[in-house]
Amino acid sequence: MTLQRAAAFAPSNIALTKYWGKRDETLNLPLAPSLSVTLAELGSLTVVQPEPELVEDVMILDGQPLDAAGMIKVRRVLDAVRQMAGSQVFAGLQSVNTVASARGLASSASAFAALALSASTAYGLDLDDAALSRLARTGSGSAARSVSGGYVLWQTGERADGYDSYAQTFRDAKHWPLRILVAQVLDGRKKVSSTLGMKQNRDSPLFAPWIELCHRDVRACQQAIDARDMTQLAAVVEGNALAMHATMMSSRPALLYWQPATLAVIHEVRRLRSEGVECCFTIDAGSSVVVLVAEQDARPVAESLGEIHGIEAVLQTRIGQGARLVEAHG
Amino acid sequence: MTLQRAAAFAPSNIALTKYWGKRDETLNLPLAPSLSVTLAELGSLTVVQPEPELVEDVMILDGQPLDAAGMIKVRRVLDAVRQMAGSQVFAGLQSVNTVASARGLASSASAFAALALSASTAYGLDLDDAALSRLARTGSGSAARSVSGGYVLWQTGERADGYDSYAQTFRDAKHWPLRILVAQVLDGRKKVSSTLGMKQNRDSPLFAPWIELCHRDVRACQQAIDARDMTQLAAVVEGNALAMHATMMSSRPALLYWQPATLAVIHEVRRLRSEGVECCFTIDAGSSVVVLVAEQDARPVAESLGEIHGIEAVLQTRIGQGARLVEAHG
Numbered sequence: 001m002t003l004q005r006a007a008a009f010a011p012s013n014i015a016l017t018k019y020w021g022k023r024d025e026t027l028n029l030p031l032a033p034s035l036s037v038t039l040a041e042l043g044s045l046t047v048v049q050p051e052p053e054l055v056e057d058v059m060i061l062d063g064q065p066l067d068a069a070g071m072i073k074v075r076r077v078l079d080a081v082r083q084m085a086g087s088q089v090f091a092g093l094q095s096v097n098t099v100a101s102a103r104g105l106a107s108s109a110s111a112f113a114a115l116a117l118s119a120s121t122a123y124g125l126d127l128d129d130a131a132l133s134r135l136a137r138t139g140s141g142s143a144a145r146s147v148s149g150g151y152v153l154w155q156t157g158e159r160a161d162g163y164d165s166y167a168q169t170f171r172d173a174k175h176w177p178l179r180i181l182v183a184q185v186l187d188g189r190k191k192v193s194s195t196l197g198m199k200q201n202r203d204s205p206l207f208a209p210w211i212e213l214c215h216r217d218v219r220a221c222q223q224a225i226d227a228r229d230m231t232q233l234a235a236v237v238e239g240n241a242l243a244m245h246a247t248m249m250s251s252r253p254a255l256l257y258w259q260p261a262t263l264a265v266i267h268e269v270r271r272l273r274s275e276g277v278e279c280c281f282t283i284d285a286g287s288s289v290v291v292l293v294a295e296q297d298a299r300p301v302a303e304s305l306g307e308i309h310g311i312e313a314v315l316q317t318r319i320g321q322g323a324r325l326v327e328a329h330g
Numbered sequence: 331m332t333l334q335r336a337a338a339f340a341p342s343n344i345a346l347t348k349y350w351g352k353r354d355e356t357l358n359l360p361l362a363p364s365l366s367v368t369l370a371e372l373g374s375l376t377v378v379q380p381e382p383e384l385v386e387d388v389m390i391l392d393g394q395p396l397d398a399a400g401m402i403k404v405r406r407v408l409d410a411v412r413q414m415a416g417s418q419v420f421a422g423l424q425s426v427n428t429v430a431s432a433r434g435l436a437s438s439a440s441a442f443a444a445l446a447l448s449a450s451t452a453y454g455l456d457l458d459d460a461a462l463s464r465l466a467r468t469g470s471g472s473a474a475r476s477v478s479g480g481y482v483l484w485q486t487g488e489r490a491d492g493y494d495s496y497a498q499t500f501r502d503a504k505h506w507p508l509r510i511l512v513a514q515v516l517d518g519r520k521k522v523s524s525t526l527g528m529k530q531n532r533d534s535p536l537f538a539p540w541i542e543l544c545h546r547d548v549r550a551c552q553q554a555i556d557a558r559d560m561t562q563l564a565a566v567v568e569g570n571a572l573a574m575h576a577t578m579m580s581s582r583p584a585l586l587y588w589q590p591a592t593l594a595v596i597h598e599v600r601r602l603r604s605e606g607v608e609c610c611f612t613i614d615a616g617s618s619v620v621v622l623v624a625e626q627d628a629r630p631v632a633e634s635l636g637e638i639h640g641i642e643a644v645l646q647t648r649i650g651q652g653a654r655l656v657e658a659h660g
Contacts, residue, residue, distance in 0.1 A: 206540070206573070206576060210535075210536070235583075239580075242579045242586075243580040246536060246575075247536075247580075250569075250576040254569065256596065256597070260594045260640070263592070267519075
């Protein structure tokens with residue numbers, strides 16, 4: 001097969017119902033399905049260049065060599081690609097995140113979706129979205145959802161090898177063009193990673209009912225999206241995020257990702273909605289808050305959130321397309 | 331029997347493991363046992379004067395006639411007393427709270443414990459602590475724990491009539507003379523009452539595991555108190571409070587009692603403990619935070635909490651005795 005330099009961009013995604021609980025730690029297979037929206041602009045750009053003279057894979061992330069823990073995951077994806085391509089050539093990789101993880105959005109989802117597309121292209125493969133999603137998932141679970149655009153469903157799957165656990169668009173961005181606001185809360189504490197957090201959380205007595213809840217919430221969330229019903233969407237999206245954080249804070253020791261400003265945004269969004277503004281919030285394993293809002297209300301809501309004590313900035317974006325090639329030379 | 335004017339003071343109590351879930355709404359029978367400490371100074375003073383010429387019970391609370399909902403509960407206690415005493419005489423009542431509920435401590439626990447003691451004395455009864463606790467419980471569940479002093483256990487009981495569901499001291503205040511700080515957080519929102527909150531919360535998928543957890547936590551908390559072990563106490567007291575709020579926030583619509591300053595205190599107490607300060611927090615169905623702290627660390631912790639943005643004041647008190655008569659004339 002032809003080896004070539006390839007570059008791909010993949011966007012971040014925001015989970016509307018969460019991925020929090022693995023049935024397989026290595027393959028990143030989830031215990032429950034999850035739903036997300038793919039963002040328009042914010043994400044990762046990754047360039048892969050297979051180089052016959054390299055003796056191992058080398059990756060530069062945001063100008064720095066990638067750490068060992070990250071490199072293990074990257075190699076897992078590259079090894080899978082090389083196996084499919086029948087190649088033993090190592091690669092040089094460069095990746096840039098257009099959103100820093102400190103800004104309230106995780107970078108691993110977009111990073112591994114961009115890697116899946118760029119690496120598979122560089123090694124001469126032409127994978128469909130389902131195959132790319134499976135591949136991205138082996139690097140980081142939520143990356144499965146950053147391959148496709150719009151409203152995305154990641155199905156749990158049942159197989160032990162993960163072949164049926166991948167994400168696909170079920171409604172495109174135009175179906176309901178909500179605006180996305182990211183209310184950034186700075187947190188000086190050392191963050192507990194999602195992988196560690198999920199592990200620590202398994203012992204919580206609330207964990208099993210949380211997983212059951214996710215199965216129900218995905219169905220209710222799909223219905224809300226189909227009907228473009230913000231009241232129903234808010235009930236399930238906020239309820240699911242609160243239940244995840246409830247599950248986190250009930251583990252011992254407690255996983256407390258929230259900061260005071262996190263709660264201030266929660267109360268403000270609830271207050272705004274009680275006044276008729278079409279918006280709802282969600283929170284990942286961190287302290288920043290993401291707000292989904294109807295187009296016409298985006299500006300006043302952003303201004304209102306920006307005035308909250310402890311909010312560093314409010315990013316604005318839209319729902320967009322999935323991972324795409326930005327360059328491919330033979 | 332002789333009717334007489336009687337006055338009693340009863341203190342507030344702070345639950346170390348919470349009462350959040352009823353198996354009987356009228357008798358206030360809990361689904362799980364709970365543990366508390368009785369406060370030294372803060373509480374309610376209630377005077378009961380049986381008056382043959384009254385055509386119904388009349389009560390003045392903090393200078394105002396008691397509202398209808400409160401009067402129903404007061405009458406429930408008075409009717410039980412009159413039945414035991416074989417009397418049909420109504421009473422005039424006056425009650426003063428030395429701590430307003432807006433200051434972060436519920437007043438119903440101390441109010442109904444004071445009522446149980448003053449009313450039973452006024453109608454000529456001489457009830458032991460178990461009987462007073464049962465009587466107070468019919469007014470407000472947590473009042474069962476304000477009759478006795480020190481470290482108090484309220485056992486669930488099994489009987490449908492509640493005869494075996496009452497609270498008793500299991501360690502006195504001298505056993506471990508911790509200081510109690512109340513970090514007051516003002517909350518302009520209309521508060522959801524505990525009774526309503528518990529009802530709304532029953533549908534949460536996390537509710538059943540929460541109740542199971544309480545049974546385990548009570549045992550672990552007793553062990554921590556017996557051993558005067560702050561590390562173990564913190565794990566169970568904070569874990570129990572966080573699990574209760576987790577259960578609350580996972581109900582739909584969510585019960586969110588916390589304010590930004592609530593979280594700020596949580597983080598500060600965890601930080602202080604990580605630096606070797608012997609303290610832990612708990613939070614009732616409200617936004618204020620109660621901190622238990624070793625005597626020698628009380629002052630610096632109070633100062634540190636007082637500096638937090640959104641904390642109105644920090645009350646300081648000790649663990650003290652239970653309900654007591656302050657006056658009784660034939």
